[in-house]
Amino acid sequence: MSETVIELRNVTKTFGSVTSNDHVSMKIEKGEILALLGENGSGKTSLMNMLSGIYFPDEGEIILNGKPVVIRDPRDAYELGIGMVHQHFKLVDVFTASENMILGIDPKAKLDRRKIAAQIKEICDKYGFVIDPDKKVYDMSVSEKQTLEIVKVLYRGADILILDEPTAVLTPQETERLFDVVRNMKKNGKTVIIITHKLHEVLSISDRVAILRRGQYIGTVNTSEATESSLTEMMVGKKVELNIERPVADKKPLLLEVRNLNCINPEGLQVLKDINFDVYGGEILGIAGISGSGQKELLESIAGLQRNEKGSSIIYYQPHSRDESIDGDQLVGKSPREIRDLGIRLSFVPEDRLGMGxxxxxxxxxxxxxxxxxxxxxxxxxxxxxxxxxxxxxxxxxxxxxxxxxxxxxxxxxxxxxxxxxxxxxxSPTVLMTAYVVRGLDINTSYTIYHLLNEQKKKGSAVIFVGEDLDVMVALCDRIIVLCDGRINGVLEYKPDGDNKDFNKGNIGLMMTKIDYRDTADGGKKDE
Amino acid sequence: MSDNSAVKDPFIRVVKRGDMKSGPKICIRIGSVVVSLIVCGILINVITGLNPVAVYVTMFKGAFGSTRRSFATIREMMMLACVAIGLAPAFKMKFWNIGAEGQILIGGIVSAGCMINLNMLPTFPLLIIMFATSAAAGALWALLPAVFKAKWNTNETLFTLMMNYVAIQLTSFFVSKWENPKGSNTVGIINSNTQAGWFPEIFGQKYTLNIILVVTLAILMWVYLKYTKHGYEIAVVGDSENTARYAGISVSKVIIRTMLLSGAVCGIAGFLAVSGASHTISTSTAGGRGFTAIIVAWLAKFNSFYMLLIALLLAFLGSGATEIASKCKLNDYASDMIIGIILFFILASEFFINYRLVFRKHAKEEA
Structure with missing residues (x-):
């Protein structure tokens, strides 16, 4: 069992003044599921990119099955049986699944759809994938795209698969399905390396965990001997308190009233459908959903950056004016500047930090x-x-x-x-909107930011938290709205002194995918 | 373990550099000009057998050999710098204004028109009127593509480019209308006896006013881009329109305002060309400077003072190269070749500022 398939010796990679990997030496065993754990920026991806031929090491050697190899480009990597599924998919949108499969393999080969479809089916049956060879990529969901990427790598004959943050875009249910497939791959003798920073996933799927910190290799431990806190300590270099507090605010003034919010994007798709909810000060309102379910448009509507359909309404009440029953301000149709000129302190941390914020x-x-x-x-x-x-x-x-x-x-x-x-x-905002605010941040920074959000909440501000890590959302938010395909598919509320059995990520995950909740939550409305 | 000769490391790899200090940066840039001159010299020597040093001396003489030549070179430099100053805000906003050529011509037409029709006015008011109207004309010429870009997001590159051809046709029209003497199909020197609307001599030099005007514009543009709110908005829009919208900046307003400014300065360049230099108008009044100035603006990274320097370099190369073409009996294209080689080296130096090359180690140090 413990036969070394890949050995890295003193592998170093620098980018300008940044050392991404600093003399990393480690071993990967045949047929294991190895989790490569580390915070963002610890060099996990760049290390694996050197195995898959995207980068070339500045120093050091890669030894595959006992022989030193030089991997100059992804083609070299494929020839050596190493395949990588990148975090950002590398698929051609207008091609079908099978067309994407053969892309770049052999320029002279004929496109024999039937043969490829048969091969895809064979791979799918073997590992438990479901894929439609003739479906265009732009019609696929994120998890289908990911499946396609993995099948593509297997189709090219990879024995060593590297999955870069595969669960980042998946619902809990989809993640389970993916893990089943990964276990099947292991059964078939494949070596799988999973890059991740989610501890519970490491514990549930891997055989061993290799830890990187700031470009340096810290060590490898057997998963069976590891715990969340021991792994965190190795990852961060010191003990970290992994608790998120959820303070209770004494006053909860109504700040925003969103009614009949509809939004059609430039491509003519309806991205927000009849959204209704209220936002209160002193609470953190979570918004969950598969990425692209309308979160971006929802926040941008409130921030004055979206064109909304007729009848949409977002009323803002100044925290003090509600008692005097003064009418609120309509935000729909106003530009960010006009909103600010009304004296409304709206802060917005958009998803695209450098492209928008x-x-x-x-x-x-x-x-x-x-x-x-x-x-x-x-x-x-x-x-x-x-x-x-x-x-x-x-x-x-x-x-x-x-x-x-x-x-x-x-x-x-x-x-x-x-x-x-x-x-x-x-x-000092009264409403603070954040989209994927901790994406790409290390654990310490993430907890700093959760703390900052809680501070805002305690000050009486409303925090709207669009998130992707459901564990965090369940621990941090007072209420969670689940979006699915531009609709509100359900609302969960945390009761400080009550029964919170339903306030869990399994429920959220179900609401994120349309099947179960559409009829119950929305059925009545459709008939009107 | 030892036979890794089958697959080799790549021969050369390109590696990104960290931030470079400004000292080495300037050295690399100056070095690139020096190297390019050496390469040109070798090339000239190989092709023609001439002594490269002599060629460069001729070049320098061609550019600054006499008062008249210095006048021509500095006039050319000011002209180029003026257009580049006009283009800078547009390009900083990532609005690809390829239409400077047309904006110059329109400014020139208006200037010439004023000279012909208002020649009874005294010099000073006439010059002010010419300045103002040519700026307004250039601004209008730039306004059209800007409005279309702001309202309907049309492609400004094509739009401004096509506006150039319209401007050339308009120029032809006015040339035939104003032609003097009849049948020559040129306008001739306007007001050659009264010199109405010509730049007056200041401090005994004919080009003083050109320098004053352009240097003033350079300073104003530098302050405008660096210290004003408008300049800040231009930089934000140029970096990301989404960020601009997020910040509450009206992107279309900034586009229109900036293009008005850009066109106005290019129009003033037309005024310089007609009133401060040729005293006539023809379809070649702009003479490709609207395009050359794009290089000036980009190489200078939109810093007005660097623009002046680069304009000087190009003007020097231009007049010097023409001189060697005639003196050393080289073809006209030889001058273009030299300019091309020098520009190529300057651009290449930017690559070496951002990246360095790593060669394969010859012998792997293995025990």
Whole structure:
């Protein structure tokens, strides 16, 4: 059993001044499921990219079945039986499954659809996949695309499969299905390496866990001897408190009232359908759903960045004005600037940090003034206050940057996010919207951010938290709205002193996929 | 274990550099110009057998050999710099304004029109009117593609490019309308006896006003892009329109405003060309400077002062190269070749600033 299939010796890779992998030496055994664990930026993906031929190591050797090999490009890797499923799928949207399969293998080969379909079926039957060879990629769900990627790698004869964060885009149910397939692959003698940073998945699927920290190899342990906290300690380098608190706010003023929100995107698809919900201060409202279920459009509608259909309404009530029964402000149809001019303090941490929340080519200082650079009365920009704010955020959130004038696009993902979240919170918002706020962040930073969100909640702000890690959402949120295909498919509420049996991720996962909940939650409405 | 000669490491790999200090950066850039001059010299020597040093001396003489030549070179430099200053805000906003050529021509037509029809006015008011109207004309010429881009997201590259041809046709029309003497199909030197609407001599030099105008524009544009709210908005829109919308910036307003400015400065360049240089108008008044200035603006990374320097380099190369073409009996294309080689090296130096090459180690150090 313990026959070494791949051995890495002193593998080093640097990008400019950043050392991504620092003399990594490790062994991978034949027929095992190895979890490669590490925080973001610890070098997991770049290490595996060197096995799959995307990168070439600066130093060190790769030894496959006892022989040193040189992998210059993905084709070399395939010839050696190494295949990788990347986090960002590399599929051609307008091609069918079978067309994608043979893409780039043999330019002279004829496209024999029937033969390919038969081969796909054979692979699917062997491992328990379900795939339609003639389906176009753009018609596929994320999990179907992933299945296709895995089948593609198997079709090309890989014996060693590398899966990069395969569960990031899946529902809990889909994840279970994927793990069944992975176990089948192991049974058939394949070696599987799973890159991940989710501890419970590591514990449930892998045989051994190899841990990287800041580009360095820390060690490999048998999964049976590991626990969540022991793995975290190896991963982070110190003990980390893995508890998320859920404080209870005493006042919960109504801040936002969303009614009949409809949105049709430029392609003519209805991405939000009859959305109704309320947002209260002093609570964290979670929004769950498979990515692309309308989360982005929902937040952007509130932020004034979406065109909404007639009849859509988002009313904002100033926290103090409700008692005096003053009418709220209609946000639909207003631009972000008009909303701000009404004195509404709305903060928004968008999913696309550098493409929407920040200006990548500018330094921290200039990014600080993005939203209120107009506030002074003359034609010149005022950099004094933004500079002070930049310094403050740099110190308080421990942003690692050569200086506050370094373009933020040169910072690592976690630091970019700290800059963005820092700015949005510094505006002392009444409503704080965040989309995938901890994506790509290390554990420490993630918990810092959960803490910051809780601070906002305690101050009486409403926090709208669009998330993907359901474990975190269940621990952090007071209410969770589950979106499916642009509709609200269900709402779960955490009762501080009640029965919270239904407040779990299994339920959320079911609501995320349309089948079960569509009829019950929505059936009545359809008849009207 | 030892026979790894079958598959070899790649011979050369490109590796990204970390941030480079500005000292080495400048050295690399200056070095690239020097290397390009050496390469040109070798090439000239191989092809023609001429002494490259002599060729470069001729070049320098061609550019600055006499007052008249210095005048021509500096005038050309100011002209190029002016267009580049006009293009800078548009390109910084990632609006691909390929229409400077047309905007220059329109500014030139209006200037010439003023010179012909308002020649009874005293010099100073006439120059002010010419300045203002040519700027307005250039702005209008740029407004059209900007509005279409802002409202319907049309492709500004094609639009501004096509506007150039319309401007050329318009110029032909006015040339035939104003032709002097009749039948020559040229406008001739306008107001050659009264010199109305010509740039006056200041401090005894004919090109002083060109310098004053362009340097003022350079400073103003530098301040505008770097320190004003408008400049900030241009930079945000140029980086990401989504971020601009997120920040509450009206993207279409910024596009239209910036293009008005860009077109206006290019129109002023037309005024410089007609009133401050040729004192006539023809379809070749812009003479490709609208395109050359794009190189100037980009190489300078939209910094006005670098633009002046690069414009000087190109103007020097232009007039020097023409000189060697005639003096050393080289073909006209020889000058284009030299400019091409030098530009190629300057651009290549940017690659070496961002990346370095790693060669395969010859002998693997194995015990």
């Amino acid at each position: 920040l200006v990548g080519s500018m330094g921290m200082t200039e990014n600080m003034m993005l939203k209120d650079y107009r506030s002074n009365g003359h034609i010149f920009t005022d950099v004094k206050k933004p500079r002070q704010l930049a310094e403050k955020i740099k110190d308080e959130l421990e942003v690692v940057t050569p200086g506050i004038s370094t373009p933020v696009k040169n910072l690592s993902g976690g630091n970019v996010q700290k800059v963005l979240v820092g700015r949005e919170i510094a505006a």
